[in-house]
Amino acid sequence: xxxxxxxxxxxxxxxxxxxxxxxxxxxxxxxxxxxxxxxxxxxxxxxxxxxxxxxxxxxxxxxxxxxxxxxxxxxxxxxxxxxxxxxxxxxxxxxxxxxxxxxxxxxxxxxxxxxxxxxxxxxxxxxxxxxxxxxxxxxxxxxxxxxxxxxxxxxxxxx
Amino acid sequence: xxxxxxxxxxxxxxxxxxxxxxxxxxxxxxxxxxxxxxxxxxxxxxxxxxxxxxxxxxxxxxxxxxxxxxxxxxxxxxxxxxxxxxxxxxxxxxxxxxxxxxxxxxxxxxxxxxxxxxxxxxxxxxxxxxxxxxxxxxxxxxxxxxxxxxxxxxxxxxx
DNA sequence: GGTGAAACTTCTAATAA
DNA sequence: TTATTAGAAGTTTCACC
Numbered sequence: 507x508x509x510x511x512x513x514x515x516x517x518x519x520x521x522x523x524x525x526x527x528x529x530x531x532x533x534x535x536x537x538x539x540x541x542x543x544x545x546x547x548x549x550x551x552x553x554x555x556x557x558x559x560x561x562x563x564x565x566x567x568x569x570x571x572x573x574x575x576x577x578x579x580x581x582x583x584x585x586x587x588x589x590x591x592x593x594x595x596x597x598x599x600x601x602x603x604x605x606x607x608x609x610x611x612x613x614x615x616x617x618x619x620x621x622x623x624x625x626x627x628x629x630x631x632x633x634x635x636x637x638x639x640x641x642x643x644x645x646x647x648x649x650x651x652x653x654x655x656x657x658x659x660x661x662x663x664x665x
Numbered sequence: 666x667x668x669x670x671x672x673x674x675x676x677x678x679x680x681x682x683x684x685x686x687x688x689x690x691x692x693x694x695x696x697x698x699x700x701x702x703x704x705x706x707x708x709x710x711x712x713x714x715x716x717x718x719x720x721x722x723x724x725x726x727x728x729x730x731x732x733x734x735x736x737x738x739x740x741x742x743x744x745x746x747x748x749x750x751x752x753x754x755x756x757x758x759x760x761x762x763x764x765x766x767x768x769x770x771x772x773x774x775x776x777x778x779x780x781x782x783x784x785x786x787x788x789x790x791x792x793x794x795x796x797x798x799x800x801x802x803x804x805x806x807x808x809x810x811x812x813x814x815x816x817x818x819x820x821x822x823x824x
Numbered sequence: 825g826g827t828g829a830a831a832c833t834t835c836t837a838a839t840a841a
Numbered sequence: 842t843t844a845t846t847a848g849a850a851g852t853t854t855c856a857c858c
Contacts, residue, residue, distance in 0.1 A: 510728065520722065527686040527720040530851055541827050546853065559723040561686040562814065563679065569716050570671075570820055575764065577736075577773060579803075592809045599819040604810035605734065609803035614736060618816055644738075644768035650751045651763035655721065657777055660758040661729055689834060700844050705836065 510555040515540065516548055517662040520558075523549070524658050527561040567618060574619040575646040578629060579611035580638055587637035588612065594635040600628045611642070671716065674699065675707055676821040679717075682708070683817050686720040726777060733778040734805040737788060738770035739797055746796035747771065753794040759787045770801070 512520075515538060522534050531545040538545075552558045567573065582591060588606060595601050595615065603616040615632070619625040625645075632641050671679075674697060681693050690708070694701040711717045726732065741750060747765060754760050754774065762775040774791070778784035784804075791800050 512729075520724070524722050524724075525719070527722055531853095532851060542852075543828080543854080544826060547826085555728070556725050557728050559725055560684070561720060561722050563683050563686055563720050564718040565679070565683075565817065566715050566718055569714070572816075572820065577764075577766070596810055599812075599815045601810060602813045602816050603808070605736075605803075605805040606807040606809055607736070607803040607805055610801070611803060613809075614803055614805070615810075618813075642768070644764075644766040644770060644773055646764040646766055646773070648765040649762070650765055650772075651755055651760060651774075653758075654761045654777075656758045657731075657761050658724065661731065690836095691834060701834075702836075702845080703843055706843085 510552075510557065512552070512557065515544075516552060519545060519548055520552070521659060521662045523558075523561075524655050571620055572618050574617075574621055574625050575649060576617045576619070576625055576629075577644045577646070578615045578617055578632060579642040579644075580613040580615065580632065581640040581642075582612040583637055583639045585612060591635055591637045595632065598628060598631055600624075601632075671711070674703075675711060678704060678707055679711070680818060680821045682717075682720075683814050730779055731777050733776075733780055733784050734808060735776045735778070735784055735788075736803045736805070737774045737776055737791060738801040738803075739772040739774065739791065740799045740801075741771040741796055742798045743796070744771060750794055750796045754791065757787060757790055759783075760791075 518538055519534055522529055522537070531549070532542045534545045535542040549558065580591070580595075582588060591613065592604060592606075595604055595613070600617055600619055601615045602618055605614045606612070607614045617625065617628055619628055629641060629643055632638060677697055678693055681688055681696070689701075690704040691701045693704045697704075708717070739750070739754075741747065750772065751763060751765075754763055754772070759777055760774050761777055764773045765771070766773045776784060776787055778787055788800060788802055791797060
């Protein structure tokens, strides 16, 4: 990957788009005192460079009937099975995140489910995967912080 | 909050917006064989109902210089300090997610940092918070799965 | 690189069905 | 609730800095 250096204007464009991806480029242009065409070109470049990977809605999972979150630590029989196990885990759409980790666990997952009964089913699915020796579940009682935008603003102000 | 029931069309609108929030409403309208005005009205309603909480860019953190991810489990001296400790944690922008959990830990955090040196600073900040007795860090070697869109598509197809 | 204007497309609100 | 419509607004391209 070619090194791509963002400048102050790029940062400010990202900073505005992060809060609202549908903000008109003309609004961004006005605030930064540049033309809408420039905003357009820069956004396209950042997309091509892979800095902007895409956009997504933030939805209220609770209102969609998915109010259960758990983190599941996975112990493997043998780390050589990591790739295979991750492929199996990837078949479960309720596992939204999985990391290979150091420390206590070999793999660490985030699970979203409708309720405890549904979560039980998902955890059993995980336990059933060949190569998984044991799992350990931490149930979220409350998601108190969830704010990647704050981090992005911090990153952009570091300049 | 008033109960808000999404129908098939709402689901399909969300399903398309999740993949690309800047897709023109006219494109959505064409695919669903409804008018763009209808799409507009429905999106606005879902925003007002709080189902759509906002939109955000998916950025490549590595390219922004933040390639380090860790999960940190927090042990409190006493659960009565939970609220106070979360307020302190919330002051650290590098902690992007925090949950109150059952199981091993009292609080569970996700940390994003530039590198191991930066992560050390952040973890020391956590350890320094009054009421935190001890922390346990799991370093991510690789984020193998990160796909909430897949879950959303699954939810919308459950209808 | 950036601009500004033109051509094109989309949005949005009001009205009508 | 949905469709139509028309003026307002946004996007994108391109010739020219």
